[in-house]
Amino acid sequence: MLFRAMLVFALSAFAVISASAADAAKKVPVKSARILVAYYSWSESGNTKYFAEQIQKATGGKLMEIKPKNAYPKDYNACLAQAQKEIRGGIHPELTNAPVDFKQYDVIFIGSPNWFGTIAPPAASFLASADLTGKTVIPFFTYGSGGMQNCERDAKKLAEKAAAVLPAKAIRGASVREADKEIADWIGSMLDISKEAEAGFYGFTLKSWDGKEVKTSDFKGKVVLVVNTATRCGFTPQYSRIEKLYKDYHDKGLEIIDIPCNQFGSQAPGSDEEIHTFCTSSYSTTFPQMTKSDVNGDKQIPLYKFLKAQKGTEGDIRWNFTKFVIDRKGDVVKRFEPAGSMDELESLIKSLL
Numbered sequence: 001m002l003f004r005a006m007l008v009f010a011l012s013a014f015a016v017i018s019a020s021a022a023d024a025a026k027k028v029p030v031k032s033a034r035i036l037v038a039y040y041s042w043s044e045s046g047n048t049k050y051f052a053e054q055i056q057k058a059t060g061g062k063l064m065e066i067k068p069k070n071a072y073p074k075d076y077n078a079c080l081a082q083a084q085k086e087i088r089g090g091i092h093p094e095l096t097n098a099p100v101d102f103k104q105y106d107v108i109f110i111g112s113p114n115w116f117g118t119i120a121p122p123a124a125s126f127l128a129s130a131d132l133t134g135k136t137v138i139p140f141f142t143y144g145s146g147g148m149q150n151c152e153r154d155a156k157k158l159a160e161k162a163a164a165v166l167p168a169k170a171i172r173g174a175s176v177r178e179a180d181k182e183i184a185d186w187i188g189s190m191l192d193i194s195k196e197a198e199a200g201f202y203g204f205t206l207k208s209w210d211g212k213e214v215k216t217s218d219f220k221g222k223v224v225l226v227v228n229t230a231t232r233c234g235f236t237p238q239y240s241r242i243e244k245l246y247k248d249y250h251d252k253g254l255e256i257i258d259i260p261c262n263q264f265g266s267q268a269p270g271s272d273e274e275i276h277t278f279c280t281s282s283y284s285t286t287f288p289q290m291t292k293s294d295v296n297g298d299k300q301i302p303l304y305k306f307l308k309a310q311k312g313t314e315g316d317i318r319w320n321f322t323k324f325v326i327d328r329k330g331d332v333v334k335r336f337e338p339a340g341s342m343d344e345l346e347s348l349i350k351s352l353l
Contacts, residue, residue, distance in 0.1 A: 035061025039111030047173035114143035127158035139168040230267035230320035239283035256287035
């Protein structure tokens with residue numbers, strides 16, 4: 001009996017640990033500068049506005065108030081009468097907000113009061129007109145006594161083009177000013193906004209082949225090509241083309257980070273010094289070369305965890321000479337597989353310079 005009890009306890013503990021690890025893995029990594037917190041609130045001191053402000057404080061994102069062209073009446077009953085008419089008629093009121101450049105954002109919070117069991121018409125207008133392709137949308141609501149009702153469902157319908165709509169949060173308006181921790185915990189369960197994530201590409205420290213510290217923040221304002229290389233691979237001759245890119249465009253703002261990696265067919269044997277000597281003698285390379293590192297698995301360097309988490313560049317590295325292009329703002333623009341066109345790579349680099 002004692003053994004069975006211990007076994008049950010151990011399995012339960014393992015399940016909790018596994019669930020925690022799974023939850024952590026599901027978090028969306030995002031830079032604070034790539035978060036938009038849009039909300040509609042009827043009054044200047046409204047509950048939804050307060051909710052939005054707490055999200056902004058917790059994430060560091062940009063706060064945006066949604067403003068209808070024709071303001072609702074200041075009398076609350078008259079306001080609700082107008083809103084009810086719009087909801088029943090499926091009317092999306094015109095907004096006065098300047099056009100939003102959605103390319104700047106990866107995560108979009110959308111907030112609204114619960115009006116008649118659904119999202120308020122101005123917030124619905126924002127969602128209906130937003131380019132949410134590839135975005136992560138997170139709705140949040142305040143209510144009087146009815147709870148969330150159909151707010152989350154209707155927000156999901158309006159955000160159907162989004163890559164994902166994460167679980168919404170609804171808080172009673174009378175309680176929202178005592179819910180700061182609850183709001184922070186909700187955000188923390190979904191998003192990974194670590195200091196490293198906030199710094200983005202510029203938050204990493206590498207080590208060069210000769211042991212010197214190299215910070216990615218040293219490359220701010222540059223176009224950067226990151227490539228995992230190997231000295232005994234069928235793609236090894238790409239060293240010549242990469243060196244030519246460096247010579248042709250370094251003075252114009254191109255930097256290259258070479259990460260030798262022995263994970264694919266053991267095709268990068270030898271010490272860091274031996275790899276460096278081979279590259280400089282065989283291909284006359286002059287671009288920065290780092291110490292040999294893993295780019296997949298438990299021992300992968302943090303830079304690669306970041307690179308592979310960006311939209312459009314997801315997934316483990318498949319082979320040597322996979323390339324990532326980072327623009328002058330530190331955004332990962334594109335991933336090129338080893339056999340990808342070098343001419344296309346050069347064209348992209350030229351366009352970013």
